[in-house]
Amino acid sequence: MLIQMQGINKAFGPVKVLEGVDFVLERGEIHALMGENGAGKSTLMKILTGIYPSDAGRIHVDGREVHIHSPKEAEALGIAIIHQELNLIPQLSVVENLFLGREKTRGGLLKSAEMHAQCLEFLALLGIHNIDPQQEAGTLSVGRQQMVEIAKALSLNAQVLIMDEPTAALSHKETEVLFTLMHDLKSRGVGIVYVSHRMEEIFQVCDRISVLRDGQFVGSRVIKETRFDEIVKMMVGREISDRYPSRSSTLGPVRFKVEGLCDTSTISDISFEIRQGEVLGVAGLMGAGRSEIAHTLFGLAARSAGNVWLDGQPIHCRSAIEAISHGIGYVTEDRKTQGLVLSLSVKENISLTKAPSHWGVVNSQAEDKNVSELIAKLSIRTRDADLEVKSLSGGNQQKVVFAKWLGIAPKVLFLDEPTRGVDVGGKAEIYHIINQLAASGVAILMISSELPEVLAMSDRILVMHQGNSAGIFDAKTASQESIMHAATGGQ
Amino acid sequence: MNAQQKATLHKLGPLLALLLISSVLSVMSRDFLTVNNLLNVLRQVSINALIAFGMTFVILLGGIDLSVGAVLALSSVAIASMMAAGVDPILATLCGVLAGAALGAVNGLIISRGKVAPFIATLGTMTVFRGLALVASDGRPITGFNSDFFAMLGGGYIANLIPVPVVTTMLAFVALWFLLKKTVFGRHVYAVGGNEEASLISGVKVNSVKLWVYTLSGALSALAGVILTSRLNSAQPNAGMGYELDAIAAVVLGGTSLSGGRGWIIGTLIGAVLIGVLNNGLNLLSVSSFYQQVIKGSVILLAVLLDRSAKK
Numbered sequence: 050m051l052i053q054m055q056g057i058n059k060a061f062g063p064v065k066v067l068e069g070v071d072f073v074l075e076r077g078e079i080h081a082l083m084g085e086n087g088a089g090k091s092t093l094m095k096i097l098t099g100i101y102p103s104d105a106g107r108i109h110v111d112g113r114e115v116h117i118h119s120p121k122e123a124e125a126l127g128i129a130i131i132h133q134e135l136n137l138i139p140q141l142s143v144v145e146n147l148f149l150g151r152e153k154t155r156g157g158l159l160k161s162a163e164m165h166a167q168c169l170e171f172l173a174l175l176g177i178h179n180i181d182p183q184q185e186a187g188t189l190s191v192g193r194q195q196m197v198e199i200a201k202a203l204s205l206n207a208q209v210l211i212m213d214e215p216t217a218a219l220s221h222k223e224t225e226v227l228f229t230l231m232h233d234l235k236s237r238g239v240g241i242v243y244v245s246h247r248m249e250e251i252f253q254v255c256d257r258i259s260v261l262r263d264g265q266f267v268g269s270r271v272i273k274e275t276r277f278d279e280i281v282k283m284m285v286g287r288e289i290s291d292r293y294p295s296r297s298s299t300l301g302p303v304r305f306k307v308e309g310l311c312d313t314s315t316i317s318d319i320s321f322e323i324r325q326g327e328v329l330g331v332a333g334l335m336g337a338g339r340s341e342i343a344h345t346l347f348g349l350a351a352r353s354a355g356n357v358w359l360d361g362q363p364i365h366c367r368s369a370i371e372a373i374s375h376g377i378g379y380v381t382e383d384r385k386t387q388g389l390v391l392s393l394s395v396k397e398n399i400s401l402t403k404a405p406s407h408w409g410v411v412n413s414q415a416e417d418k419n420v421s422e423l424i425a426k427l428s429i430r431t432r433d434a435d436l437e438v439k440s441l442s443g444g445n446q447q448k449v450v451f452a453k454w455l456g457i458a459p460k461v462l463f464l465d466e467p468t469r470g471v472d473v474g475g476k477a478e479i480y481h482i483i484n485q486l487a488a489s490g491v492a493i494l495m496i497s498s499e500l501p502e503v504l505a506m507s508d509r510i511l512v513m514h515q516g517n518s519a520g521i522f523d524a525k526t527a528s529q530e531s532i533m534h535a536a537t538g539g540q
Numbered sequence: 541m542n543a544q545q546k547a548t549l550h551k552l553g554p555l556l557a558l559l560l561i562s563s564v565l566s567v568m569s570r571d572f573l574t575v576n577n578l579l580n581v582l583r584q585v586s587i588n589a590l591i592a593f594g595m596t597f598v599i600l601l602g603g604i605d606l607s608v609g610a611v612l613a614l615s616s617v618a619i620a621s622m623m624a625a626g627v628d629p630i631l632a633t634l635c636g637v638l639a640g641a642a643l644g645a646v647n648g649l650i651i652s653r654g655k656v657a658p659f660i661a662t663l664g665t666m667t668v669f670r671g672l673a674l675v676a677s678d679g680r681p682i683t684g685f686n687s688d689f690f691a692m693l694g695g696g697y698i699a700n701l702i703p704v705p706v707v708t709t710m711l712a713f714v715a716l717w718f719l720l721k722k723t724v725f726g727r728h729v730y731a732v733g734g735n736e737e738a739s740l741i742s743g744v745k746v747n748s749v750k751l752w753v754y755t756l757s758g759a760l761s762a763l764a765g766v767i768l769t770s771r772l773n774s775a776q777p778n779a780g781m782g783y784e785l786d787a788i789a790a791v792v793l794g795g796t797s798l799s800g801g802r803g804w805i806i807g808t809l810i811g812a813v814l815i816g817v818l819n820n821g822l823n824l825l826s827v828s829s830f831y832q833q834v835i836k837g838s839v840i841l842l843a844v845l846l847d848r849s850a851k852k
Binding site: 349369372386387389 | 724739740744
């Protein structure tokens with residue numbers, strides 16, 4: 050056994066986050082760690098990497114009992130973690146990031162050439178040949194930044210690699226590269242803990258799975274001998290009948306029409322229309338220009354050509370304020386940087402788009418009423434609307450973003466990766482919300498990297514390839530293969 | 541102790557510190573705990589408090605305003621020049637405060653439209669405004685106002701007891717507390733300071749919020765300038781030097797985060813009074829002014845360090 054954690058307890062104040070959790074990681078296995086948001090996965094991994102001390106319990110590494118007090122000590126034991134939130138310093142170059150804190154020096158001077166060469170080696174190990182080690186990390190795409198983080202972990206000669214949602218920001222191709230690499234690491238005896246909400250990937254790449262629920266260890270299974278439904282049941286404690294709830298909306302007249310849309314950098318000649326009650330999915334690889342469509346239509350980026358009609362009227366949104374005044378909402382890709390003001394309360398976030406007011410003075414009664422209606426409607430689980438939004442789970446935070454846009458009674462809603470970082474139960478709830486919105490006549494543009502999600506939730510699917518439209522497919526007849534084919538430029 | 545209680549205690553910190561220091565001073569000096577002395581402290585505090593109120597808005601926004609002292613001096617010179625030229629004192633005072641607002645708006649425009657970092661922008665305007673004050677006054681104090689109204693603004697008493705500047709400060713405090721807590725504008729100040737991008741996408745007029753906050757800071761600095769000019773019965777082009785630091789200290793002592801998005805104006809009021817009490821107490825105890833600086837600085841650092849460890 051590479052890692053054995055026994056009877057781990059952890060409480061924050063009166064809140065018990067982990068209660069007697071056991072976790073075993075063998076050499077040369079890829080071990081999925083699953084559980085809904087708030088189940089305690091992150092806390093368990095933070096204890097293993099020395100970020101939090103545990104209140105009780107024992108940890109053995111290679112059969113030897115250890116006490117890990119800091120990330121540095123975890124590193125020395127060969128335990129490395131790749132965080133969901135990227136930890137690169139954007140202003141530093143790739144090579145500077147890779148060797149941060151353990152720069153190679155001679156007499157206090159940096160051995161730049163040697164680090165540059167080693168950096169290239171580690172990147173080559175990952176099958177990446179076109180990242181310049183001298184490039185600023187912040188100029189790389191999110192997917193590539195993550196690759197650099199993985200290279201960094203490799204350079205630490207890690208025996209235990211913890212990956213927290215590593216594929217969330219990766220394109221299909223990058224994901225395949227990552228999986229190949231994981232298999233390679235596995236054959237070299239590295240143990241990998243794989244934290245993800247993407248069930249398909251877990252079945253594709255993992256050997257075993259352990260499930261946590263409400264801070265308790267539910268059980269471990271060998272992937273080959275288990276079924277999808279069983280794992281979901283272990284996670285949520287009940288069966289989820291429908292992963293993708295079906296929708297029975299009748300499509301109305303065309304609500305939103307776009308013709309020949311171009312921005313100044315990425316996308317060109319994009320045309321589509323969305324009818325009332327319709328969900329138009331947008332698929333494509335990272336960097337294909339999916340988010341840029343929403344950005345441009347919402348007035349966050351300049352539109353260099355093209356026409357847009359809302360309910361037959363031509364519109365041109367030059368700012369978010371204009372877009373909102375036309376009844377367009379935008380659930381952005383990254384809820385922490387673009388969706389929420391984390392230091393504000395649930396209530397203040399919800400009414401950020403539109404607070405009921407008279408002469409600029411907030412009408413708190415009306416506001417409380419609006420907010421509690423939206424909280425009930427979207428079943429946002431929070432003790433109190435005045436709680437900081439930060440304290441909510443990912444799924445509930447995302448529902449707050451939805452609530453914010455429902456507050457403007459939108460005619461058109463752009464959704465960019467609406468279920469990223471949301472657990473299975475939360476996803477089902479968000480799908481319900483999307484269906485309800487469509488049923489009430491909202492025209493929805495849904496950008497997603499998860500093909501099963503796009504296929505199940507959309508009426509039609511716009512596939513993007515290198516900034517151009519590679520066709521619009523009917524979701525009933527399209528398949529993952531046909532969409533991937535178009536997204537990669539196949540004809 | 542749950543998170544809510546902890547947060548409450550954390551908010552009470554500045555008040556507890558104020559009570560603690562006041563208790564110590566009242567034991568050490570018999571003159572401290574008298575109505576006259578306390579009202580005197582509040583009168584001295586009013587100038588810094590008014591500037592610090594504006595600074596609270598600016599810091600909540602995630603910015604900083606280094607030009608407040610220079611704005612105070614320039615608007616003070618403007619008022620004095622107008623009165624010397626025979627303009628009605630009430631009109632001159634109003635124009636002076638509006639001039640302060642206009643100077644603040646210049647900051648706001650440079651920061652919001654010009655996308656210049658607030659520190660740099662206000663460092664620049666601080667120098668420009670100070671220079672203009674010297675140019676306009678030819679480097680000399682402007683003195684000799686014969687106006688009972690103007691003298692009353694800094695030196696008068698309500699009911700022969702409460703100093704007029706204290707009343708002005710309290711009125712400003714109530715209005716600003718309302719603006720921050722009860723209006724959409726106040727809500728947007730917190731939102732922009734917390735996450736500018738998310739606010740922009742949510743349709744908050746980010747640039748306009750910034751413009752108004754710096755305008756407000758300018759107007760409040762000018763109002764502080766009115767009180768100072770009236771008290772001294774003269775306008776000094778070199779007045780208000782270093783006031784920005786006292787104001788920032790009051791805001792930080794009050795528990796407002798320098799990174800924006802978090803804080804409260806009540807804390808700033810307490811912070812300003814705390815600094816005032818400390819100044820007054822050290823004077824009563826005849827501590828040398830050199831040591832006073834050492835003690836004041838240490839108290840500020842200690843408060844912030846305690847605040848840090850409480851947050852952990």
